[in-house]
Amino acid sequence: MLNGCGKEITDPPEPTPYTLAIPAGLPQMDQPADNGLTVEGIALGRRLFYDKILSGNQTQSCASCHKQEKAFADGLRFSTGIDGIQGNRNAMAIINLGYNRDLFWNGRSKTLEAQALEPVPNPIEMHLSWPEAVTRLQGDANYPALFKKAFGTETVDSTLVAKALSQFMRTIVAGNSKFHKYLRNETQLNQSELNGYLLFRNELKGDCQHCHELGSKLLTDNHFLDIAQRFHNNGLDSIYPNFLGLAEVTLDPNDNGKFKTPTLLNIGMTAPYMHDGRFNTLQEVIEHYDHGVKVSPSLDFFMTKNYPDLQVGDRRELGLTPQEKADLLAFLLTLTDSTIITNPAFSSPF
Amino acid sequence: MSYIISFLNLISLNLSIFKFKLMKLIVKGLLIALAFSALFQSCKPTDEQPKTGTLTVNFNATANGQPLVLGDKYTSVKGLPYKLTLFKFYISNLRLYSANEPDTILDADLINFSTDAAIRHTSFSINVEPGTYSGFSFGLGLDSMQNRYDPTSFPSTSPYSASAGTHWGMFFMYRFMLIEGAIDTTDNGLENYVLPVVIHTGFDSLYMTRDFTDHTMEIKAGQTTTLNINFDFNKLFYSGNDTINLLTNNITHTSDNYPLAYWVTRNFKNAFEVGN
Numbered sequence: 001m002l003n004g005c006g007k008e009i010t011d012p013p014e015p016t017p018y019t020l021a022i023p024a025g026l027p028q029m030d031q032p033a034d035n036g037l038t039v040e041g042i043a044l045g046r047r048l049f050y051d052k053i054l055s056g057n058q059t060q061s062c063a064s065c066h067k068q069e070k071a072f073a074d075g076l077r078f079s080t081g082i083d084g085i086q087g088n089r090n091a092m093a094i095i096n097l098g099y100n101r102d103l104f105w106n107g108r109s110k111t112l113e114a115q116a117l118e119p120v121p122n123p124i125e126m127h128l129s130w131p132e133a134v135t136r137l138q139g140d141a142n143y144p145a146l147f148k149k150a151f152g153t154e155t156v157d158s159t160l161v162a163k164a165l166s167q168f169m170r171t172i173v174a175g176n177s178k179f180h181k182y183l184r185n186e187t188q189l190n191q192s193e194l195n196g197y198l199l200f201r202n203e204l205k206g207d208c209q210h211c212h213e214l215g216s217k218l219l220t221d222n223h224f225l226d227i228a229q230r231f232h233n234n235g236l237d238s239i240y241p242n243f244l245g246l247a248e249v250t251l252d253p254n255d256n257g258k259f260k261t262p263t264l265l266n267i268g269m270t271a272p273y274m275h276d277g278r279f280n281t282l283q284e285v286i287e288h289y290d291h292g293v294k295v296s297p298s299l300d301f302f303m304t305k306n307y308p309d310l311q312v313g314d315r316r317e318l319g320l321t322p323q324e325k326a327d328l329l330a331f332l333l334t335l336t337d338s339t340i341i342t343n344p345a346f347s348s349p350f
Numbered sequence: 351m352s353y354i355i356s357f358l359n360l361i362s363l364n365l366s367i368f369k370f371k372l373m374k375l376i377v378k379g380l381l382i383a384l385a386f387s388a389l390f391q392s393c394k395p396t397d398e399q400p401k402t403g404t405l406t407v408n409f410n411a412t413a414n415g416q417p418l419v420l421g422d423k424y425t426s427v428k429g430l431p432y433k434l435t436l437f438k439f440y441i442s443n444l445r446l447y448s449a450n451e452p453d454t455i456l457d458a459d460l461i462n463f464s465t466d467a468a469i470r471h472t473s474f475s476i477n478v479e480p481g482t483y484s485g486f487s488f489g490l491g492l493d494s495m496q497n498r499y500d501p502t503s504f505p506s507t508s509p510y511s512a513s514a515g516t517h518w519g520m521f522f523m524y525r526f527m528l529i530e531g532a533i534d535t536t537d538n539g540l541e542n543y544v545l546p547v548v549i550h551t552g553f554d555s556l557y558m559t560r561d562f563t564d565h566t567m568e569i570k571a572g573q574t575t576t577l578n579i580n581f582d583f584n585k586l587f588y589s590g591n592d593t594i595n596l597l598t599n600n601i602t603h604t605s606d607n608y609p610l611a612y613w614v615t616r617n618f619k620n621a622f623e624v625g626n
Binding site: 025026027028030201202203204207209210213214215216217218221223224225226227228229297301302305306308 | 435436438462464466469501502504505506511512513514515517518519520522530544546548601603605606
């Protein structure tokens with residue numbers, strides 16, 4: 001066989017480029033130049049995501065804490081790793097991460113490829129050193145051939161594992177919720193949902209759109225270019241004994257209590273809520289934004305802009321009526337794209 | 351971006367401004383076509399004589415006589431110490447005046463004073479038809495058509511993209527200018543920047559045009575002409591004897607405090623000067 005340059009091809013065929021189908025109305029997703037999506041790369045990543053081979057005692061995979069039926073969160077306040085040690089942060093839903101510029105609650109990883117190197121050796125997660133993981137995969141009956149198909153080499157290394165995992169995670173795209181369909185004129189919102197949407201948008205009311213951004217229809221601002229616009233203190237605490245959030249990375253006290261804004265897509269499926277899973281229900285979240293926001297020096301100014309008289313130590317009173325709270329909840333529940341939990345391409349290949 | 355600009359430029363040469371505006375409606379489709387034209391351009395032989403010149407436009411901001419740097423300390427006209435964390439604004443519809451119709455050479459761009467080199471954007475270059483131009487004008491903000499673009503139809507590198515962090519979910523329009531920072535109200539040396547300053551402007555009525563009708567520029571084929579547009583950041587908060595007291599009037603998202611948004615926009619427009 002000859003290719004365009006007339007050179008004989010002896011190597012196995014190149015991996016097949018894969019074009020991600022982005023739901024209408026979502027932005028195009030940039031792909032990293034050195035890890036474009038391929039059919040074989042995604043398939044390998046999916047297998048690795050679900051394979052317990054990557055944990056010390058072979059009892060956990062990524063999917064143990066990122067379950068498809070829970071929109072790739074785990075439904076627990078804190079997850080427990082293979083050694084029975086419980087972490088102290090809530091597992092994050094893996095949705096639309098290909099658009100994100102920071103990974104983890106405090107943003108310590110900047111790419112999925114860098115993020116994907118963390119869970120395997122993490123002692124409170126899968127607890128397996130990378131050299132051991134690589135030895136296992138190399139000795140496996142199937143993996144060397146799968147790496148060859150995806151990356152042209154049978155030699156497994158952690159970078160390639162991370163690349164494959166990242167490719168799979170980039171395909172998990174939500175953009176077909178009732179809300180998206182409403183914006184595409186494919187369906188209507190009922191009156192309560194519509195009122196909730198207006199409340200969500202209204203800068204003098206909920207003002208949720210300031211951080212859970214609407215223009216992109218991603219319901220987070222983590223695709224913004226300026227890092228100053230991507231992390232926020234939403235008033236959960238005024239002192240930070242356990243988590244400093246972004247300040248853990250920047251070491252700047254002005255960043256205390258600032259966290260990555262999570263997407264609200266599929267939020268009805270990813271309870272409990274916030275970085276430490278402190279709220280069990282969306283009702284509790286709404287109560288927080290209504291009257292629980294604690295004023296502190298690093299509280300986001302969007303949270304107090306309509307309340308110039310608030311002092312450090314005060315709590316913000318939004319004064320939502322019971323009906324308004326119900327409307328906001330109804331709107332949040334329109335953000336569920338159920339294909340995330342039903343799409344067989346995201347399910348276990350085993 | 352420069353391909354888009356040169357392409358629009360070529361087309362607009364023989365069109366009235368009105369037609370040009372209509373054409374912007376199909377800008378989305380053009381973006382795709384342009385991606386291809388960019389491909390072809392790069393295949394051109396390089397020894398061809400250049401037919402256009404380059405105009406490089408720099409936006410230079412100062413405060414207290416120093417270059418404006420986010421995170422550095424400055425003092426307002428009223429003597430308040432402040433620091434900025436975010437400062438970006440749209441300029442649009444840059445036109446050059448010549449004997450003919452004004453020639454729109456730039457659709458829009460987002461000027462960003464970020465200290466992050468990867469996103470800082472205070473200057474841009476445009477391919478321009480050689481000739482003598484008698485002046486120029488540009489809009490501060492976006493015109494009513496641009497203001498209604500759907501950010502998801504633009505790539506993340508476009509100034510219209512949602513990633514620009516300017517799109518305004520409350521109205522599905524754009525914010526024209528974002529100024530964020532804080533004032534040290536105590537000014538006792540303890541670096542206590544607690545009072546936020548947040549100025550987000552938007553709305554068609556705050557789209558303002560600045561004219562420099564008598565600034566002659568010579569654009570020569572194959573050569574670069576530089577246009578420095580300078581401004582003193584502190585001038586955004588005063589004009590004549592009308593000084594904004596940032597201690598009491600420091601937050602606007604336009605709809606909640608229109609006067610402040612209006613004053614800052616008007617002052618900003620007037621603050622631009624052509625430098626050397």
